[in-house]
Amino acid sequence: MRILSIGASLGRGGTERAVETFSLGFQRLGHDVAVLAWQDGGLRQARLEEHGIEVFIGGADLPGALDAAEAFNPDLIHIHRVGVASAVETAMLRRLRTPNRRVIETNVFGRVDTSEASRYIDVHMHLSRWCLWRWRRWLRWRDASQIGVVVPNPVDPDSFRRVDNDQRLQLRSRLGIGEDDFVCGRVGQPNAASWHPILFEAFASLARLVPQTRLLLVGLPDTLRCHIEGLPRRVQRLIVELPLTDDDGTLAAVYSSLDCFVHAARVGESFGYVLTESMLCECPVVTVSTPHVNNSQVEVVGHLKGGIVAASLDGLPNALCRMHADCRAWHQCRSTLRDHVVSRFDVHSVAQLATRIGLAALQTDNREALRRRLADMDDCVSHVSDEEIDHLMDDALGTTRFRDRVAMRMRHHPAVQAIVDHRLTHRLNRSAARLFASNSPGARWSLRSRLAQMGNH
Secondary structure, rough: OOEEEEEEEEOOHHHHHHHHHHHHHHHHHOOOOEEEEEEEEOOHHHHHHHOOOOOEEEEEHHHHHHHHHHHHHHOOOEEEEOOOOOOHHHHHHHHHHOOEEEEEEEEEOOOHHHOHHHHOOEEEOOOOOHHOOOOOOOOOOOOOOOEEEOOOOOOOOOHHHOOHHHHHHHHHHHHHOOOOOOEEEEEOOOHHHHOOHHHHHHHHHHHHHHHOEEEEEEEEOOOHHHHHHHHHHHHHHHHEEEOOOOOOOHHHHHHOOOEEEEEOOOOOOOOOOOHHHHHOOOOOOOOOOOOOOOOOOOHHOEOOOOOEEOOOHHHHHHHHHHHHHHHHHHHHHHHHHHHHHHHHHEEEHHHHHHHHHHHHHHHHOOHHHHHHHHOOOHHHEEEOOOHHHHHHOOOEEOOOOOHHHHHHHOOOOOOHHHHHHHHHHHHHHHHHHHHHHHHHHHHHHHHHHHHHHHHHH
């Protein structure tokens, strides 16, 4: 099968990593693969080309890139989208989708799109059960013909693994961290929406109880520095910062030097590659449930499986202290953390599931028959019940705040979300228009940030 992967960019970010990993996974399964980056290239372009995967870059030459993609003549198109309607992506699908081709979508943020683009997409693949459940709620009364399933982002286990103890101690020594210090850390994109100030409050609570503790930060947004400055001087001196890096080996050393990865984001996670990277390096995660926004982190981590899940933001300090109290037990079962990730997100099994879904779409003429065929696949989740979501929320340390449950009901009402999606679509298309009008690096970065913020909110 000939597969064309489509994404906005091949630079830094989780969606960009997913485009790369999916494409390499398809190739390892024996398929012919090409990649179209309709906005711009980036560091992942060279990696793909090193493996013999042809890459078409859009931007100012998007028509030429589409010509090249058309000449590749794919059987299956796999597009990674924010989920809301985009004039650029709709125009691409209008041209590339033919009666002999099928389109599967990785819906990065589980958004609903009932525009023209939805007619060209055969299957919407969601990154978690939570995302699929929420998407179905938002889709009520709008377009029941759309087909959704769960296909998480793929993870390449060879990209991240725990470094040896000497390398781990060398990094700690270089950063002025003691061998016996309890080190918690956070790695993330320098985007304020991907962080939450409760992280610093939780660390301050731990530091009051445990003098030998440190907080290691990578990629801290400048807008959050004021929260650190508001901490007591003694706590501020326990915080170590490193610049953001694109080198997986350096990140693996950082994860390996931690005793736990502490995670909190204003908008939650629709998947969260940093969570899987930490667990692949045998570092447990402390995260928090955010049911009123994205909440896949509770599923990716799993309470007392990949770490500790706090039921609410208020419970994060207690969860971090609990991790410190149980750190010896977590150290004894470190290898199970890696297995916890590989068993669910390994690139081979995820890419294989996606291609089977694409093949089913190619072999089926109408949507109802395709829906039944996917429902019959044992490893393909096409329905998530309210009871499953309630279990996910209850399987945590503490209880979910009442105000979060109220906000969850409001945000998941289809009428409310229809209004939000309409506004997001307008803002996205306006940003894309500015990008192609200017074709400047600044405009490209602005659109990438806008895509992330819009999808998460």
